[in-house]
Amino acid sequence: xxxxxxxxxxxxxxxxxxxxxxxxxxxxxxxxxxxxxxxxxxxxxxxxxxxxxxxxxxxxxxxxxxxxxxxxxxxxxxxxxxxxxxxxxxxxxxxxxxxxxxxxxxxxxxxxxxxxxxxxxxxxxxxxxxxxxxxxxxxxxxxxxxxxxxxxxx
Amino acid sequence: xxxxxxxxxxxxxxxxxxxxxxxxxxxxxxxxxxxxxxxxxxxxxxxxxxxxxxxxxxxxxxxxxxxxxxxxxxxxxxxxxxxxxxxxxxxxxxxxxxxxxxxxxxxxxxxxxxxxxxxxxxxxxxxxxxxxxxxxxxxxxxxxxxxxxxxxxxxxxxxxxxxxxxxxxxxxxxxxxxxxxxxxxxxxxxxxxxxxxxxxxxxxxxxxxxxxxxxxxxxxxxxxxxxxxxxxxxxxxxxxxxxxxxxxxxxxxxxxxxxxxxxxxxxxxxxxxxxxxxxxxxxxxxxxxxxxxxxxxxxxxxxxxxxxxxxxxxxxxxxxxxxxxxxxxxxxxxxxxxxxxxxxxxxxxxxxxxxxxxxxxxxxxxxxxxxxxxxxxxxxxxxxxxxxxxxxxxxxxxxxxxxxxxxxxxxxxxxxxxxxxxxxxxx
Numbered sequence: 001x002x003x004x005x006x007x008x009x010x011x012x013x014x015x016x017x018x019x020x021x022x023x024x025x026x027x028x029x030x031x032x033x034x035x036x037x038x039x040x041x042x043x044x045x046x047x048x049x050x051x052x053x054x055x056x057x058x059x060x061x062x063x064x065x066x067x068x069x070x071x072x073x074x075x076x077x078x079x080x081x082x083x084x085x086x087x088x089x090x091x092x093x094x095x096x097x098x099x100x101x102x103x104x105x106x107x108x109x110x111x112x113x114x115x116x117x118x119x120x121x122x123x124x125x126x127x128x129x130x131x132x133x134x135x136x137x138x139x140x141x142x143x144x145x146x147x148x149x150x151x152x153x154x
Numbered sequence: 155x156x157x158x159x160x161x162x163x164x165x166x167x168x169x170x171x172x173x174x175x176x177x178x179x180x181x182x183x184x185x186x187x188x189x190x191x192x193x194x195x196x197x198x199x200x201x202x203x204x205x206x207x208x209x210x211x212x213x214x215x216x217x218x219x220x221x222x223x224x225x226x227x228x229x230x231x232x233x234x235x236x237x238x239x240x241x242x243x244x245x246x247x248x249x250x251x252x253x254x255x256x257x258x259x260x261x262x263x264x265x266x267x268x269x270x271x272x273x274x275x276x277x278x279x280x281x282x283x284x285x286x287x288x289x290x291x292x293x294x295x296x297x298x299x300x301x302x303x304x305x306x307x308x309x310x311x312x313x314x315x316x317x318x319x320x321x322x323x324x325x326x327x328x329x330x331x332x333x334x335x336x337x338x339x340x341x342x343x344x345x346x347x348x349x350x351x352x353x354x355x356x357x358x359x360x361x362x363x364x365x366x367x368x369x370x371x372x373x374x375x376x377x378x379x380x381x382x383x384x385x386x387x388x389x390x391x392x393x394x395x396x397x398x399x400x401x402x403x404x405x406x407x408x409x410x411x412x413x414x415x416x417x418x419x420x421x422x423x424x425x426x427x428x429x430x431x432x433x434x435x436x437x438x439x440x441x442x443x444x445x446x447x448x449x450x451x452x453x454x455x456x457x458x459x460x461x462x463x464x465x466x467x468x469x470x471x472x473x474x475x476x477x478x479x480x481x482x483x484x485x486x487x488x489x490x491x492x493x494x495x496x497x498x499x500x501x502x503x504x505x506x507x508x509x510x511x512x513x514x515x516x517x518x519x520x521x522x523x524x525x526x527x528x529x530x531x532x533x534x535x536x537x538x539x540x541x542x543x544x545x546x547x548x549x550x551x552x553x554x555x556x557x558x559x560x561x562x563x564x565x566x567x568x569x570x571x572x573x574x575x576x577x578x579x580x581x
Contacts, residue, residue: 042531057524060517061494065175081519106534118482138484139511142494147524
């Protein structure tokens with residue numbers, strides 16, 4: 001997929017996920033501007049800084065509902081529990097390396113781009129484009145998903 | 155029937171709102187479809203669409219008159235489970251026998267129900283003997299049986315030919331009534347064999363029928379059930395020289411053929427051409443405490459222990475599909491409606507497959523993060539300690555260090571916010 005964007009700073013996954021949305025829309029990514037406009041790196045700012053993005057809380061057990069926007073030409077930025085995400089990544093993709101090192105216990109953000117038979121295909125701005133999209137099963141996704149989804153339309 | 159609020163419906167129709175998963179799920183159920191089927195454009199040829207269309211053609215809205223919102227939900231869910239069963243059977247490489255084609259013989263002197271029952275007994279080689287187990291009979295024919303129970307029954311049962319042949323038995327909550335179960339199974343077998351066709355792949359049996367069209371179908375199916383369970387020649391041979399109006403006759407017919415008192419009396423009346431007055435007198439003995447109680451062997455027609463639409467047979471198929479790696483645990487959970495926090499209840503299966511998808515600890519962490527993102531952006535949930543009440547204390551930090559804690563209740567809600575200050579961080 002051509003719309004991946006590698007984050008330029010280790011703590012820039014929210015801004016970089018917004019850039020993935022921009023690239024998916026065919027726009028020029030503006031990671032630096034997003035960092036400037038969102039210094040606290042608040043995920044909720046996505047829907048304020050980007051048009052046509054709708055935030056939503058997804059309850060445990062309802063994660064499969066995220067397939068609905070993905071089927072309708074939309075993509076979904078989601079929050080991830082950093083520690084659980086990194087534990088999954090080490091198990092599922094042990095050779096994947098990032099120029100920024102490892103993900104810490106903080107919130108992380110990735111962008112779901114496709115629904116798979118069991119799980120999701122997604123873009124992680126923390127890791128280089130070559131390995132992307134990454135894939136995660138529904139079970140594993142529910143272990144690291146932190147509950148917030150930001151649904152982006154074209 | 156989907157019970158969408160009129161305002162919401164108007165917004166959706168005028169594209170002022172988007173369908174949520176819940177909206178789609180509710181609408182899909184009305185058609186007897188799952189959300190995936192609805193999105194694949196199957197609504198036009200869904201069984202419920204065809205049923206309501208056939209209804210318009212044949213009976214002047216009779217089906218709709220008999221379809222309450224509750225029974226529509228039940229019927230829709232019944233058909234969704236059939237789709238799940240059919241899909242799992244495909245994935246497991248299972249095949250089921252095709253229903254035997256049984257002709258409705260042209261014998262104008264017989265009631266259609268009696269006529270059909272005789273044809274079925276002959277085709278299946280049942281002779282005039284009692285049917286020990288209706289469940290076993292349907293199983294041999296490749297017909298799945300689904301079970302549901304309700305406090306206020308609007309439907310006795312339902313049946314479908316597609317995607318698999320199946321019947322639904324709706325039981326009363328409370329003491330079991332196995333004679334009614336047997337009658338319902340026989341009743342639905344009649345609909346399945348004679349009343350369903352490609353343009354009407356599903357049919358319901360309301361508890362109280364409205365309208366002439368459905369009344370006629372129901373009368374025939376009721377007569378079929380009675381004749382199939384207690385055939386005339388079998389009843390005559392069994393009663394022999396006993397007074398057919400006696401309590402002994404009622405008891406031996408009821409216990410031998412596994413039918414309830416009313417059905418036994420009706421069969422005696424039919425077999426021995428008893429007058430309506432005599433029939434009434436037999437029935438009224440019940441109220442005068444002169445009736446004999448009798449016991450029949452109903453062990454072959456007990457509902458399964460795992461009850462409900464998503465109990466057996468779906469439950470067993472999900473287990474096998476999971477065991478053989480045909481479906482992932484997440485799909486097993488969705489099919490059975492089991493929370494990610496609970497174990498899959500499959501004894502003897504690899505514990506790794508059955509363990510909760512999300513531990514209570516991780517659920518507490520997720521609840522804390524969901525809360526912090528909205529209330530305290532930049533704060534991070536870290537240490538999770540169990541509390542005596544089943545809840546959790548989650549330590550909260552930011553770039554500068556500790557920022558207090560959140561108390562998360564056993565159900566995952568934030569019960570107390572002991573955090574302080576403002577912060578900002580991110581991975």
